[in-house]
Amino acid sequence: MLELAPRCRLVVLSAALPTLPDDFVPHDEVATTRKAVAMTQRERTALTLAFNDRVAAACRDPGVPHFDARRWSLGDNGIVRPGWVRADTADHHYDRKTYARWISRTLSPLLDDESAST
Numbered sequence: 001m002l003e004l005a006p007r008c009r010l011v012v013l014s015a016a017l018p019t020l021p022d023d024f025v026p027h028d029e030v031a032t033t034r035k036a037v038a039m040t041q042r043e044r045t046a047l048t049l050a051f052n053d054r055v056a057a058a059c060r061d062p063g064v065p066h067f068d069a070r071r072w073s074l075g076d077n078g079i080v081r082p083g084w085v086r087a088d089t090a091d092h093h094y095d096r097k098t099y100a101r102w103i104s105r106t107l108s109p110l111l112d113d114e115s116a117s118t
Contacts, residue, residue, distance in 0.1 A: 011110065012059050013103070014052040014068040017080040018044040020092050027090040034092065041079050049074075067106045069099075 022041050026032040037044070052068055059066035073094070075081040086095050 010064045011107065012055060012064055012066045014055070014066070014070065015048055016094050016099075017048055017070070017073050017084070018092070019080050019085045019094065020090075024090060031090055031092075045074070045079050065110065069102055069106075072102055 056066045
């Protein structure tokens with residue numbers, strides 16, 4: 001990042017919060033491996049949030065924009081909001097439409113600034 005920041009326009013998005021609940025049923029080899037992680041969803045979420053905080057701190061000094069979705073994706077119960085979880089609960093990715101809307105809203109002002117300066 002430090003090598004690229006002076007030469008390129010970078011944007012960093014936060015890592016996705018864990019969406020798989022503690023009681024999910026694995027449906028393939030990858031999910032079976034994920035199920036072997038001996039941490040609760042709340043613990044995995046706390047670890048992800050700490051990681052995102054460290055990434056945000058690393059972005060500050062070189063002035064790289066870091067966008068963290070936690071304000072929208074983190075529920076009051078300390079885990080990802082249901083609206084961000086895919087309907088197929090065995091899939092660990094965010095719900096595509098919800099995440100796409102957040103990315104669009106988040107990056108639009110940045111892209112508008114870019115087009116105004118060119």
